[in-house]
Amino acid sequence: MSNMRKEAIKQSMNRATINVENTGGRSEIFGTHVFGQDRMQQYLTRDALNSVNAAISSGSKIDRRMADQIAEAMKAWAMSMGATHYTHWFQPLTGATAEKHDAFFDLMADGRALEKFGGGQLVQQEPDASSFPSGGIRNTFEARGYTAWDPTSPAFIYGTTLCIPTIFVSYTGEALDNKAPLLRALHAVDEAATAVARYFDKNVSKVLATLGWEQEYFLVDEALANARPDIVMAGRTLVGQDAAKGQQLDDHYFGVIPQRALQFMKELETECVKLGIPVKTRHNEVAPNQFELAPVFEEANLSVDHNLLLMDIMEKVAQKHHFKVLFHEKPFAKINGSGKHNNWSLATDTGVNLLSPGTTPMKNLQFLTFFVNTIKAVDTYEELLRSSIASASNDLRLGANEAPPAILSIFIGKQLNDVLDELEGVSQGKLSPEEKTELKLNVVGKIPEILLDNTDRNRTSPFAFTGNKFELRAVGSRTNCAKPMTVLNTIVAKQLQEFKKEVDGLIASKKLKKDEAIFNVLREYIKSSKRIRFEGDGYSAEWKAEAKRRKLSNNASTPEALKVMSSKETLDLFRSMDVMSETEVKARQEVELDTYILQTQIEGRVFNELVYSYIIPATVAYQNTLIRNVLGLKEIYGAAHKSFTDGPLNLIEQISEHLEQLKKNTDAMVEARKKANAMKDIHKKAFSYCEDVKPYFEEIRKHSDKLERLVDDAAWPLVKYRELLFIK
Numbered sequence: 083m084s085n086m087r088k089e090a091i092k093q094s095m096n097r098a099t100i101n102v103e104n105t106g107g108r109s110e111i112f113g114t115h116v117f118g119q120d121r122m123q124q125y126l127t128r129d130a131l132n133s134v135n136a137a138i139s140s141g142s143k144i145d146r147r148m149a150d151q152i153a154e155a156m157k158a159w160a161m162s163m164g165a166t167h168y169t170h171w172f173q174p175l176t177g178a179t180a181e182k183h184d185a186f187f188d189l190m191a192d193g194r195a196l197e198k199f200g201g202g203q204l205v206q207q208e209p210d211a212s213s214f215p216s217g218g219i220r221n222t223f224e225a226r227g228y229t230a231w232d233p234t235s236p237a238f239i240y241g242t243t244l245c246i247p248t249i250f251v252s253y254t255g256e257a258l259d260n261k262a263p264l265l266r267a268l269h270a271v272d273e274a275a276t277a278v279a280r281y282f283d284k285n286v287s288k289v290l291a292t293l294g295w296e297q298e299y300f301l302v303d304e305a306l307a308n309a310r311p312d313i314v315m316a317g318r319t320l321v322g323q324d325a326a327k328g329q330q331l332d333d334h335y336f337g338v339i340p341q342r343a344l345q346f347m348k349e350l351e352t353e354c355v356k357l358g359i360p361v362k363t364r365h366n367e368v369a370p371n372q373f374e375l376a377p378v379f380e381e382a383n384l385s386v387d388h389n390l391l392l393m394d395i396m397e398k399v400a401q402k403h404h405f406k407v408l409f410h411e412k413p414f415a416k417i418n419g420s421g422k423h424n425n426w427s428l429a430t431d432t433g434v435n436l437l438s439p440g441t442t443p444m445k446n447l448q449f450l451t452f453f454v455n456t457i458k459a460v461d462t463y464e465e466l467l468r469s470s471i472a473s474a475s476n477d478l479r480l481g482a483n484e485a486p487p488a489i490l491s492i493f494i495g496k497q498l499n500d501v502l503d504e505l506e507g508v509s510q511g512k513l514s515p516e517e518k519t520e521l522k523l524n525v526v527g528k529i530p531e532i533l534l535d536n537t538d539r540n541r542t543s544p545f546a547f548t549g550n551k552f553e554l555r556a557v558g559s560r561t562n563c564a565k566p567m568t569v570l571n572t573i574v575a576k577q578l579q580e581f582k583k584e585v586d587g588l589i590a591s592k593k594l595k596k597d598e599a600i601f602n603v604l605r606e607y608i609k610s611s612k613r614i615r616f617e618g619d620g621y622s623a624e625w626k627a628e629a630k631r632r633k634l635s636n637n638a639s640t641p642e643a644l645k646v647m648s649s650k651e652t653l654d655l656f657r658s659m660d661v662m663s664e665t666e667v668k669a670r671q672e673v674e675l676d677t678y679i680l681q682t683q684i685e686g687r688v689f690n691e692l693v694y695s696y697i698i699p700a701t702v703a704y705q706n707t708l709i710r711n712v713l714g715l716k717e718i719y720g721a722a723h724k725s726f727t728d729g730p731l732n733l734i735e736q737i738s739e740h741l742e743q744l745k746k747n748t749d750a751m752v753e754a755r756k757k758a759n760a761m762k763d764i765h766k767k768a769f770s771y772c773e774d775v776k777p778y779f780e781e782i783r784k785h786s787d788k789l790e791r792l793v794d795d796a797a798w799p800l801v802k803y804r805e806l807l808f809i810k
């Protein structure tokens with residue numbers, strides 16, 4: 083057996099569980115490492131506190147004098163907690179988070195050292211931005227990007243560093259990150275939803291989008307993972323024969339969490355709680371070594387930050403427990419991949435969940451308004467929503483057996499379908515008193531009791547209504563939720579704006595009562611968005627055909643899915659809602675395409691290495707053993723050898739065939755890559771990687787996996803699925 087594999091197996095089998103001490107109650111440590119309201123009250127003057135809170139609630143600017151005070155207080159608190167450095171923590175366009183650490187320390191002109199951190203460092207920082215992807219917004223010679231504190235997300239201490247959540251913009255004001263557009267989208271949905279919510283309650287003055295994500299991931303022993311070049315370089319296994327046992331017994335799902343993993347989770351959760359991440363549930367997922375963690379939902383911007391922070395903490399805590407955590411959407415073939423469901427809703431500052439049915443017909447009309455508008459928004463912009471979760475790795479998961487297809491559709495359950503069907507029959511224009519009573523009593527008034535027993539849950543739907551929120555299930559485990567959340571909130575904002583215009587129009591021109599106007603507009607929306615509603619099996623082949631008849635998009639690959647980003651409709655949408663300029667949208671499209679190309683390119687290179695440096699040498703060596711065996715048999719038995727050598731000869735031939743195909747496909751893949759690399763147009767290049775290069779991956783894998791079955795286990799150089807997934 084190859085030394086690396088042997089060594090890795092030995093290490094992982096001898097691993098001792100690292101026991102984690104129980105910490106006190108969660109409430110005692112919750113948020114101790116966050117500069118939240120408690121600490122601000124303790125450390126800030128009243129004026130400074132008011133200024134931060136005004137910035138949080140209404141987006142007002144914090145003036146420089148206040149910024150100095152706040153920075154001073156933040157520094158004092160951070161140093162009292164043992165922090166030595168500070169960093170502006172931001173979300174570059176390529177996914178993960180980035181930080182640049184600076185010490186709380188400056189030299190004065192006379193050479194004395196001084197602890198320094200002023201308002202200037204808090205609200206504006208100029209990192210050397212030249213190496214962050216910007217999709218051509220900023221030429222590298224103008225390498226200036228600014229980061230500025232986002233006060234809606236509190237600063238926190240991680241290790242010995244004070245982390246300040248920031249937006250990242252170019253010197254001309256264009257967003258270079260994922261946070262700035264999200265904040266603008268949240269502002270847009272706040273304005274539009276508040277205006278509509280005020281039809282029902284004049285006391286509403288703010289609407290917050292809420293997000294509760296569910297993070298799936300795999301834990302693999304560090305030594306085993308590190309012995310696989312594909313996991314190290316590409317985050318997934320590119321080859322590997324599936325183990326005799328996969329997930330078919332379902333013995334892992336909701337089973338007892340293995341000891342080592344449990345200790346990891348314990349420590350992880352303590353870290354999360356200190357940082358104010360309200361983690362709540364943990365359990366095994368369907369596949370072996372797959373787990374899930376979910377918090378209580380929060381305001382969407384904070385929730386996005388918390389998810390990014392969580393992924394970062396997970397990697398660090400995993401290291402301590404000698405695990406590697408895999409966020410890849412499909413790290414292993416033939417077993418489930420990992421997603422990150424995004425549960426989303428809208429909540430008013432009066433404490434009402436706008437997607438939760440209420441106790442009176444009027445409250446239910448409010449619920450129906452937001453419910454139907456969301457459906458209509460997703461119907462209009464289904465392709466854009468699909469684009470927001472596109473990536474090379476998520477392409478491998480969507481439409482596989484465990485994840486929703488690449489076709490966006492909405493599941494709402496039978497009872498709500500019945501309600502919408504009834505509303506479709508509402509009369510045009512004014513409603514008779516009888517019709518109004520009928521609607522109130524038997525349609526709108528019936529909703530709460532209906533939803534309580536609305537237990538049918540369709541797991542195959544990419545966008546499902548689950549009683550008091552929608553759940554977007556197509557998001558990949560590695561995706562920054564800011565991307566789908568920016569799109570979802572923008573399209574709902576746009577839709578609510580249209581709705582308000584139409585309702586006000588009917589009230590003014592047709593002299594309709596408010597509720598009559600609302601019923602009239604909703605009726606039309608229900609009719610025109612019907613195609614997006616689907617209650618059946620999203621995994622089935624029939625749905626693909628049916629979706630095609632309904633003219634829903636089915637963009638299976640990332641280059642295809644990203645096309646819509648530069649359509650006139652998309653650009654108009656983002657511009658009209660003040661979320662992104664044309665330059666900003668196109669820059670993001672370019673970065674996404676580039677990331678797709680780079681990831682596929684890396685996988686291609688790793689294939690090359692695996693085939694030539696691992697699989698071929700090991701296979702040839704084993705084949706030589708067989709050849710020596712045949713030669714030996716011939717020598718001993720002379721002419722009578724045939725009855726003994728048929729078996730080994732046949733094996734030698736099978737191996738030769740697969741070796742031949744393996745090499746042929748790998749070489750052809752390298753040629754295809756060269757052609758793709760020579761392309762200047764980034765769209766064409768991405769398509770070429772998708773259509774000309776990627777198809778070879780499956781072929782190469784097929785022959786490699788056949789060889790893995792033919793070659794002596796002791797001679798196989800790569801850690802096997804059985805070892806990666808079942809050594810605990």
Ligand code: ADP
Binds near residue numbers: 377426
């Ligand atoms: P389940 O779907 O497993 O029955 P829940 O309905 O409690 O569980 O919620 C699942 C996820 O939805 C959790 O992450 C939770 O935080 C989130 N969630 C619940 N209510 C909301 C809401 N109003 N807005 C956003 N997310 C929510």
Ligand code: MG
Binds near residue numbers: 296423553
């Ligand atoms: Mg879920």
